[in-house]
Amino acid sequence: MSEAKSVLRTENLGITFGGLKAVQNLNIDIREGELMGLIGPNGAGKTTVFNLLTGVYQPTSGKIFLNDKEIHAKKPHDMVRQGVARTFQNIRLFKELTVLDNVKAAFNGSMKYTTLEGVLRLPRYWKEEAEIDRKSRELLALFGMEGLADNIAANLPYGQQRKLEIARALATNPKILLLDEPAAGMNPTETAELMEAIALIRNKYKLSILLIEHDMSLVMGICERLVVIDYGQVIATGLPAEIAQNKRVIGAYLGE
């Protein structure tokens, strides 16, 4: 693993809310093409870590490196433009828009035509819209959702909504994808399908993925490396098999 390039790395990352140290001294290193799991008991700070990495919160200490370059993002959309995309624990789609428009909205960053060109429908409008239409449908086809393109997003079944959210995140052309409990609320069939989809996009896009998950069997099954946090601090890092034996991890989950 050590020869692979680092994609996302943090150095002593931390944030305090008033007197509460929600996350402190966080050092993680996700390499190219790696699928890393971030686990920990409830309230350990997993989602806070995601919010730090996506620019929702500004860290009070430490640094974030993307491709070994330090990045400062004031806003979540800056972070997306740098190549960090995410999904949410409670699915956030553009509910009343069509499935296709959900993906197209995420392609906005790669479109160039100006408002005037759009309003007057000049050639660049037609060219870019046709291109985005094609790309969006390809992306949906990857998840087997091309037939649902014209449906309203809110009307999709839960599992499909999850997939759409991932497809939408991919439309921003990320280097790393952060998935916040992607299997939450899914039945075993849906989970299996989702895992297939994740494997598929990893192979196709050579994407690094950081995954928060509660379903331990799932995490152990697909993650290559795990980071365990508790009370905002890393308590263990390593291969799934090592983590399963780790006394501190067992202690954190079961109570000492």
Add this chain to the structure above:
Amino acid sequence: MTNTKIPVKSYILNTLCIALLYAVMMAGVDGKFITRYAQGIIITVCINIILAVSLNIATGFLGEIALGHAGFMSVGAYTAALFTKHMEITTKTPNAWVYLLVALALGGLVAAAFGMLVGIPALRLKGDYLAIITLGFGEIIRVLIEYVPFTGGAQGLKSIPKIAKLPVVFWVTIAVVVILFTFVRSRQGRVITAIREDDIASEAVGINNTYYKVMAFVVSAFFAGVAGGLYAHYVGILGAKTFDFNKSIDILVIVVLGGMGSLTGSIIAAIGLTVLPEALRGFAEYRMLIYSVALIIVMLFKPSGLFGKYEFSLSRALSNIFKKGKAGNQPKGTKGGSAA
């Protein structure tokens, strides 16, 4: 929406329809079927259409309740009126409509500038808070107009050339409606509706929320200014009291009744709510009662407004009629692009 080729057929169809509408209207004017009184109503309808569709951008598509639309309208009205007065345009000036168009553009630009001025700080807030700020802005504008000397103060601005005649008002309205239709269907319009649906998700897919929110607000203010300019040159006299809070509410009622997020709905509701009080003149004091009851009934039975988010498309309607039974199941509320 799914077709990204130029829909030539629907463009031709819509152009023909608009031309026909115009021809019928002008024939009516020439043949004295449409009286001066009726012409006045048509002009008022047109101005209300522009006000409603422009407010719909901020309220329906961006999803922020704005209560200061009359404020932007008044800025546009005074700017445009001061311009034509300064240029000493009269109804006798040849090609007065050209000056009117310049005046409208100026009115729109100044209103847009005010929109940006208010929008940048105000759009950090959402919902009730934004509504209160825009309400406050509308009132500030009204008080300022009465205070500064060049607007005629509380006495009002008088003898503005009445150069907003039916043809120019008609074509300006058509232009505004077409522009806003294509705006809503551009990538910018798509992003604005995405922000309405979920502003956290829109940031998370790389959309700069503040930028696009201000853009929607500025576009909305620009066309409110244009409507104000038309109003000034139709009525011929401006008083700050015309543009009070009630005026903003009147426009909001049109938008809500027609359906937030439907330009077609705004147009139909603007026509209905302008014509209805006129048609009810025979009922004297019961007029407003009937008007209010009509509003309440619509809101009870169709809370999302008459049209919801649905847009009418002539070419789609025709193709549905001709191809009945044959795969005419295009999705509702989305279409290739056309003007009503």
